[in-house]
Amino acid sequence: MSGRSLAVVIGAGIAGLAMAGTAAGRFDRVLLLDRDQLPDTATPRRGVPQSYHGHVLLAAGQAALEELFPGVRDELVAAGALPFDFGVALGFYRYGAVWSRVPSGLEMLAMTRPLLELTLRRRIAALPNVRIRPSVAVAGLTGDGTRVTGVVLDDGETVPADLVLDATGRGMRSDRWLGALGLPTPDVVEVKIGVRYATQLVRCDDGDLADTAGMLVLPTPPAEKRTGLALAVEGDRWLVGLGGWHGEHPTPDPDGFRAYAKSLPEPTIGDLLARAEPVTDIVAFQFPSSRRRRFELLREPPGGYLAVGDAICSFNPVYGQGMTVAALEAAALGRLLDRVPDNSGRLARAFYREAARIIRTPWQFAVGADFVYPETTGPRPRAIPLLNRYSTRLQLAARTDPELRRTFTWVQQLVTPPGALFTPRVIARVLRRRTDPA
Numbered sequence: 387m388s389g390r391s392l393a394v395v396i397g398a399g400i401a402g403l404a405m406a407g408t409a410a411g412r413f414d415r416v417l418l419l420d421r422d423q424l425p426d427t428a429t430p431r432r433g434v435p436q437s438y439h440g441h442v443l444l445a446a447g448q449a450a451l452e453e454l455f456p457g458v459r460d461e462l463v464a465a466g467a468l469p470f471d472f473g474v475a476l477g478f479y480r481y482g483a484v485w486s487r488v489p490s491g492l493e494m495l496a497m498t499r500p501l502l503e504l505t506l507r508r509r510i511a512a513l514p515n516v517r518i519r520p521s522v523a524v525a526g527l528t529g530d531g532t533r534v535t536g537v538v539l540d541d542g543e544t545v546p547a548d549l550v551l552d553a554t555g556r557g558m559r560s561d562r563w564l565g566a567l568g569l570p571t572p573d574v575v576e577v578k579i580g581v582r583y584a585t586q587l588v589r590c591d592d593g594d595l596a597d598t599a600g601m602l603v604l605p606t607p608p609a610e611k612r613t614g615l616a617l618a619v620e621g622d623r624w625l626v627g628l629g630g631w632h633g634e635h636p637t638p639d640p641d642g643f644r645a646y647a648k649s650l651p652e653p654t655i656g657d658l659l660a661r662a663e664p665v666t667d668i669v670a671f672q673f674p675s676s677r678r679r680r681f682e683l684l685r686e687p688p689g690g691y692l693a694v695g696d697a698i699c700s701f702n703p704v705y706g707q708g709m710t711v712a713a714l715e716a717a718a719l720g721r722l723l724d725r726v727p728d729n730s731g732r733l734a735r736a737f738y739r740e741a742a743r744i745i746r747t748p749w750q751f752a753v754g755a756d757f758v759y760p761e762t763t764g765p766r767p768r769a770i771p772l773l774n775r776y777s778t779r780l781q782l783a784a785r786t787d788p789e790l791r792r793t794f795t796w797v798q799q800l801v802t803p804p805g806a807l808f809t810p811r812v813i814a815r816v817l818r819r820r821t822d823p824a
């Protein structure tokens with residue numbers, strides 16, 4: 387098959403939903419499969435263990451989702467998501483100081499991941515040519531030796547498809563699935579970062595955080611390794627996430643959790659937890675490594691199949707990039723489907739090239755920053771020590787320089803390419819500024 391009759395999307399996480407939105411406009415029918423019972427409420431679910439934890443959608447991701455699902459921003463706000471300017475409403479502590487508040491002109495939404503997922507799922511479910519099948523696990527792929535031709539469900543049923551979009555996330559099994567068909571599998575790059583998290587939803591008097599979106603505390607590396615986030619989310623709740631790199635993490639019991647918050651170098655999150663009532667248990671998560679599958683390096687990637695989202699690249703969650711990258715990939719796939727007339731290896735090559743371009747900057751940011759810790763191991767991107775020295779200086783300067791802060795925010799939100807940090811004007815400002823710790 388090489389037409390556009392049926393696209394099968396495996397996985398109804400953020401990548402799967404975004405891809406289903408893209409495919410719905412270009413295929414006669416879309417079938418979206420997920421192994422989970424998908425809830426009618428904004429609640430975490432088993433197949434997405436990270437859904438208990440804080441998820442920040444960067445400004446570029448919000449724009450890409452709005453392109454795929456026009457009006458979704460307003461729906462999220464109507465459902466309780468809080469719009470805010472990252473430069474003003476989210477307190478940001480890094481390199482020994484709370485950074486001065488500078489309007490960035492970029493809007494973000496404070497909400498839980500389940501609310502985002504539920505809202506996108508409802509949009510997809512309302513499309514006349516999309517069918518969502520929950521509680522169905524995919525067990526493999528079918529193929530004809532050169533390309534993928536469909537999926538095999540765990541009860542043995544096969545579903546032929548013109549294009550299979552594999553959005554099964556970080557835990558994907560598709561290397562085994564492709565290998566079983568004699569199709570090539572990508573090299574994997576893994577950078578070990580030893581990140582661990584624990585998260586709790588609480589309710590409390592907003593105190594100093596009234597009318598704000600919360601507080602983000604990042605460590606001064608390599609001496610400090612602890613991080614914390616308090617985010618105002620729908621339902622008048624605060625999502626408190628605490629974690630760290632390479633062995634620094636809270637124990638998931640109330641005393642250990644509160645003590646860890648108190649140990650952060652900035653007091654706001656510890657104070658908030660001290661006056662909070664728990665809404666949920668404390669849930670822990672381990673994220674041992676950032677992982678990237680280099681599909682773009684395959685000479686002949688299989689036709690009829692595209693890995694997307696975390697199934698290509700799963701980043702250190704502390705930097706909040708995965709959902710944005712998934713949304714940007716979905717928007718890019720739409721443009722390619724409009725240009726490439728079939729679903730062959732040619733489409734796959736073009737898509738993986740485009741995905742690699744989208745992934746390059748966030749991967750450099752995340753992995754580069756993680757290599758500040760000597761315990762981080764794995765393939766190091768080129769020039770990392772030099773870039774990290776510049777990045778540290780830039781951030782020390784951006785704490786108090788409004789223009790640098792704004793530029794840094796736009797790049798970090800993936801709205802502006804990183805070249806904006808290396809213009810002669812920015813370099814001069816960075817070098818001129820006092821850069822001793824506050």
Ligand SMILES: Cc1cc2nc3c(=O)[nH]c(=O)nc-3n(C[C@H](O)[C@H](O)[C@H](O)COP(=O)(O)OP(=O)(O)OC[C@H]3O[C@@H](n4cnc5c(N)ncnc54)[C@H](O)[C@@H]3O)c2cc1C
Pocket residue numbers: 396397398399400401402419420421422432433434436439440441442443444522523524525553554555556558583671673694695696697703704705706707708709710712
């Ligand atoms: C702790 C943590 C915090 C994070 N915080 C952020 C953040 O702040 N901002 C951000 O942008 N990103 C964050 N991320 C990353 C983000 O969760 C993902 O990048 C994003 O959701 C895209 O993932 P995905 O849709 O590819 O995979 P997932 O969200 O993992 O979804 C995979 C889906 O596939 C289904 N599935 C899997 N296997 C099968 C199968 N065999 N058959 C049928 N269905 C299957 C699963 O049930 C699931 O629904 C975080 C990640 C973690 C771990």
